[in-house]
Amino acid sequence: MRMFKNRSFSIDLGNSNTLVADSTRMLLAQPSYIVFNANHSVKAVGEQAYEMFEKTHEELTPVKPLRGGVIADFNSASLMIKELVNRAYTQKASFLSGYDHIISGVPYYTTEVERRALRDAIDQFNPRKRSLLFEPLAAAIGMGLNVQEPDGKMVIDIGGGITEIVIISLSGIAAFQSIKVAGDTFDMNIQDYFRRNFNMSIGLKTAEQVKILAGSALDEINPIPDTLAVKGKDLMTGIPVTRKIDHREIAFILEKSVASIERSIVQTLETCPPELAADIYQNGMHITGGSSLLRGLKQRFEKNMKLPVHLDEQPLSSVSRGIARVLANPKKFTGVLID
Numbered sequence: 001m002r003m004f005k006n007r008s009f010s011i012d013l014g015n016s017n018t019l020v021a022d023s024t025r026m027l028l029a030q031p032s033y034i035v036f037n038a039n040h041s042v043k044a045v046g047e048q049a050y051e052m053f054e055k056t057h058e059e060l061t062p063v064k065p066l067r068g069g070v071i072a073d074f075n076s077a078s079l080m081i082k083e084l085v086n087r088a089y090t091q092k093a094s095f096l097s098g099y100d101h102i103i104s105g106v107p108y109y110t111t112e113v114e115r116r117a118l119r120d121a122i123d124q125f126n127p128r129k130r131s132l133l134f135e136p137l138a139a140a141i142g143m144g145l146n147v148q149e150p151d152g153k154m155v156i157d158i159g160g161g162i163t164e165i166v167i168i169s170l171s172g173i174a175a176f177q178s179i180k181v182a183g184d185t186f187d188m189n190i191q192d193y194f195r196r197n198f199n200m201s202i203g204l205k206t207a208e209q210v211k212i213l214a215g216s217a218l219d220e221i222n223p224i225p226d227t228l229a230v231k232g233k234d235l236m237t238g239i240p241v242t243r244k245i246d247h248r249e250i251a252f253i254l255e256k257s258v259a260s261i262e263r264s265i266v267q268t269l270e271t272c273p274p275e276l277a278a279d280i281y282q283n284g285m286h287i288t289g290g291s292s293l294l295r296g297l298k299q300r301f302e303k304n305m306k307l308p309v310h311l312d313e314q315p316l317s318s319v320s321r322g323i324a325r326v327l328a329n330p331k332k333f334t335g336v337l338i339d
């Protein structure tokens with residue numbers, strides 16, 4: 001047995017959450033946030049940084065380094081993953097040296113410039129080998145789908161910054177739509193609604209909680225979530241105020257965004273080769289990503305698309321699980337990795 005072993009790991013650098021896994025297990029899952037001190041040193045990353053968000057003072061600078069699923073602030077993103085990867089490995093560090101293979105997820109619809117930023121951020125670890133894997137393909141593998149056979153599989157990954165809809169066959173992507181409407185959009189829709197209709201300012205974290213606790217994509221759902229009392233600030237007087245909201249009102253607020261995701265699903269089916277479309281009508285569609293947990297979404301898609309809809313059991317980790325599988329067995333998955 002070798003004394004020093006190189007480490008290989010997978011990273012899903014998401015708009016909302018960053019996951020690090022090796023070929024056997026999840027090492028870390030933390031919100032994609034970082035907070036800097038006035039002297040630019042790192043104050044906090046991950047969960048701790050998320051806690052501080054919208055609660056900082058002028059000495060602290062909070063940053064969410066990803067937007068729409070891609071790196072928006074390179075330095076912050078690099079520092080954030082450096083801190084997170086170091087944290088993932090602290091306990092075992094003494095037995096391990098250097099990095100062997102690092103595979104990172106990347107949205108399918110990305111520009112060369114966006115991919116280069118991601119590669120540069122990973123290269124700070126000096127791995128022996130570095131690869132990228134399209135996130136919807138990784139999600140499909142993570143959900144246990146056989147992506148290699150000539151049989152169309154439809155995967156819809158609704159994350160925080162981006163929704164990608166793809167049809168996979170023979171380890172490749174035969175049709176796709178990618179839109180920057182996802183969890184963050186839902187949160188902003190809720191924040192805007194409170195501002196416009198009640199002159200009330202609420203934080204994005206509050207909006208996200210409202211969405212998770214009482215949000216819905218349908219009027220009629222079962223069981224019905226409890227009505228929520230939302231705390232915020234009156235924009236005219238500056239006084240703290242509370243207003244109640246129920247799932248129907250949130251369904252109304254989210255309607256436009258959810259409908260635009262549905263339009264993209266329809267467009268993907270329209271542009272898909274007929275043989276693959278026939279497979280999809282048989283196999284149905286697989287939805288994953290944290291925002292696929294929105295209450296009633298599965299039922300709504302089933303009703304409107306007239307297709308079976310399979311909701312991933314662990315939608316927050318499908319991409320990471322998929323990359324880890326490829327890492328464990330790269331020979332089996334030749335062809336899915338890109339440089």
Ligand SMILES: Nc1ncnc2c1ncn2[C@@H]1O[C@H](COP(=O)(O)OP(=O)(O)OP(=O)(O)O)[C@@H](O)[C@H]1O
Nearest residue numbers: 014015016017069159160161162183289290291293
């Ligand atoms: N129960 C829930 N109901 C609705 N939305 C949820 C729920 N749980 C998590 N979310 C949302 O899921 C989103 C995060 O999902 P995920 O971790 O898949 O995104 P990401 O991979 O970081 O982003 P992206 O794929 O866009 O880069 C957030 O917007 C979060 O609010």
Ligand SMILES: [Mg+2]
Nearest residue numbers: 014159289319
């Ligand atoms: Mg994602």
